[in-house]
Amino acid sequence: MNRDKKPRAVSRRLFTTAVVSVLGVGAVPLSAAQAATPSPSPKLPNEYYRKSNQVSLNTKVLFDDISVRIQGDAARLFVPQTVKPGQPVRVVWLYHGAGSDQNAIAGGFKSTAHLIVERGAIAICQNAGGTKYSHPSAQAIQVAGWQWISSVYDVRSNTLRATSGGGALACETLGSSLIPLISGMYNVNAVYDLEALYNGDGRDRASIIGAFGDDPAAIHAANPARLPQSAWAGKTLRIVVSQPDSSDRTVPPEQHGLALLALASPVAAEATLRTHSNGHSTPGFADPDFMAAFARWAPPPPMADTTAPTVTITAPTAGATLTGTTTLSATASDDVAVTAVTFTVTTGATTRTLTATNSGTGTTWSAPLDTTTLANGTTTITATATDAAGNATTTAPVSATITNADTVAPTVTITAPTAGATVSGLVTATATASDNVGVTSVKYYANGRFAGSATLSGGLWRLGLDTRKFANGSYTITAVAADAAGNTGTSPGVTIAVRN
Numbered sequence: 001m002n003r004d005k006k007p008r009a010v011s012r013r014l015f016t017t018a019v020v021s022v023l024g025v026g027a028v029p030l031s032a033a034q035a036a037t038p039s040p041s042p043k044l045p046n047e048y049y050r051k052s053n054q055v056s057l058n059t060k061v062l063f064d065d066i067s068v069r070i071q072g073d074a075a076r077l078f079v080p081q082t083v084k085p086g087q088p089v090r091v092v093w094l095y096h097g098a099g100s101d102q103n104a105i106a107g108g109f110k111s112t113a114h115l116i117v118e119r120g121a122i123a124i125c126q127n128a129g130g131t132k133y134s135h136p137s138a139q140a141i142q143v144a145g146w147q148w149i150s151s152v153y154d155v156r157s158n159t160l161r162a163t164s165g166g167g168a169l170a171c172e173t174l175g176s177s178l179i180p181l182i183s184g185m186y187n188v189n190a191v192y193d194l195e196a197l198y199n200g201d202g203r204d205r206a207s208i209i210g211a212f213g214d215d216p217a218a219i220h221a222a223n224p225a226r227l228p229q230s231a232w233a234g235k236t237l238r239i240v241v242s243q244p245d246s247s248d249r250t251v252p253p254e255q256h257g258l259a260l261l262a263l264a265s266p267v268a269a270e271a272t273l274r275t276h277s278n279g280h281s282t283p284g285f286a287d288p289d290f291m292a293a294f295a296r297w298a299p300p301p302p303m304a305d306t307t308a309p310t311v312t313i314t315a316p317t318a319g320a321t322l323t324g325t326t327t328l329s330a331t332a333s334d335d336v337a338v339t340a341v342t343f344t345v346t347t348g349a350t351t352r353t354l355t356a357t358n359s360g361t362g363t364t365w366s367a368p369l370d371t372t373t374l375a376n377g378t379t380t381i382t383a384t385a386t387d388a389a390g391n392a393t394t395t396a397p398v399s400a401t402i403t404n405a406d407t408v409a410p411t412v413t414i415t416a417p418t419a420g421a422t423v424s425g426l427v428t429a430t431a432t433a434s435d436n437v438g439v440t441s442v443k444y445y446a447n448g449r450f451a452g453s454a455t456l457s458g459g460l461w462r463l464g465l466d467t468r469k470f471a472n473g474s475y476t477i478t479a480v481a482a483d484a485a486g487n488t489g490t491s492p493g494v495t496i497a498v499r500n
């Protein structure tokens with residue numbers, strides 16, 4: 001290994017694949033036309049520049065090109081206009097070549113960033129990620145970047161995409177778990193071992209010194225290659241390097257991508273390699289290959305369900321005549337899924353709610369209704385369909401007519417006077433009565449002779465009796481309840497003594 005530490009001239013062309021600087025973009029004022037075009041996304045915290053209504057290269061989705069300052073570091077984001085603050089979203093962090101800046105998102109990473117927004121995800125590129133390798137200040141800015149973006153959006157996953165010198169911070173972020181929810185890291189021709197660059201014959205020794213000073217201890221302390229194998233346990237990474245090794249002298253694969261792969265492979269959840277023959281240039285397959293990995297590693301988060309189901313009653317039909325047990329049916333559908341259908345049946349003052357069942361995978365929900373438990377006459381039925389998000393739709397009422405022959409007699413029980421009582425003067429007899437449909441009358445009898453018709457008050461059938469019209473003696477009182485169909489039920493007798 002070449003231990004020559006003589007500083008060498010910094011080449012700004014070292015990491016050319018990701019370095020296409022858009023100079024001075026941060027200072028460009030909004031044009032009148034841009035300012036007049038409203039963006040659907042509100043101004044973000046610490047935002048200092050925005051180009052709204054950008055159109056992606058391939059599927060022409062609208063996105064905003066936004067610059068914010070995070071802990072003093074410039075960060076640039078491409079945010080699809082379908083994504084609003086607070087919503088669930090995937091984030092892809094772009095790490096570029098040393099000497100570049102956050103403008104790499106519109107330069108070397110332009111095609112990648114456009115593919116990312118076309119999949120509804122946010123692309124973010126921090127300045128520190130390309131200029132400071134994995135220096136502690138760059139690590140701190142990475143963490144601050146995560147804190148910033150997770151305070152604005154409901155971030156569901158972070159995917160890392162690095163090229164060339166950006167690999168150092170990407171590797172440190174994954175290996176040290178600097179941020180949570182990392183779905184995977186995709187590195188192309190990327191740095192892993194800072195000390196190899198510093199000590200070796202790589203031409204960028206000076207750029208390492210530019211970030212760290214000529215301080216081997218500091219470089220070692222921030223070098224992702226210092227991390228033990230356990231740092232890669234359970235991690236997901238895909239490495240793309242040029243072969244043969246000698247074809248990429250800027251970031252030699254044996255010291256970087258292949259070294260990382262050799263260490264991580266035995267313990268990683270997923271560690272794969274793809275090679276090319278482009279030297280230090282990014283191969284053409286990198287974008288589609290990355291997007292395929294991204295789709296696999298970070299599936300889209302579920303979108304909020306704000307659409308209520310549709311529901312229609314199919315049985316009974318309006319004006320139908322119902323008898324016995326009939327089946328209530330409705331068809332219901334939803335943009336996500338119907339989770340419940342209920343029927344509400346209202347007959348007179350009686351309301352019943354029935355939970356419907358779904359026969360299987362279809363849209364038909366049904367419930368049996370025993371109409372003999374309801375009064376004859378008009379009944380109205382509605383159906384309510386609900387989805388998992390709690391959105392609900394209720395149909396207009398459907399009217400039908402219940403025409404059952406009522407064959408069930410009422411039941412009736414005398415509650416006053418009590419058996420064995422001796423009564424005199426004015427007495428009120430009371431009874432409770434019930435029926436499957438409805439009690440229409442209760443009549444009292446004394447020793448089998450009609451004594452009067454009761455009136456319903458406070459849930460009791462009441463009759464005032466003047467016992468002075470009865471001769472003193474023993475009487476057995478009974479109550480007879482009737483329903484509208486003429487069925488009658490007689491209470492147990494209550495024997496009392498009249499003594500005036």
Ligand SMILES: [Ca+2]
Nearest residue numbers: 305307335387
């Ligand atoms: Ca829905």
Ligand SMILES: [Ca+2]
Nearest residue numbers: 406408435483
């Ligand atoms: Ca009855």
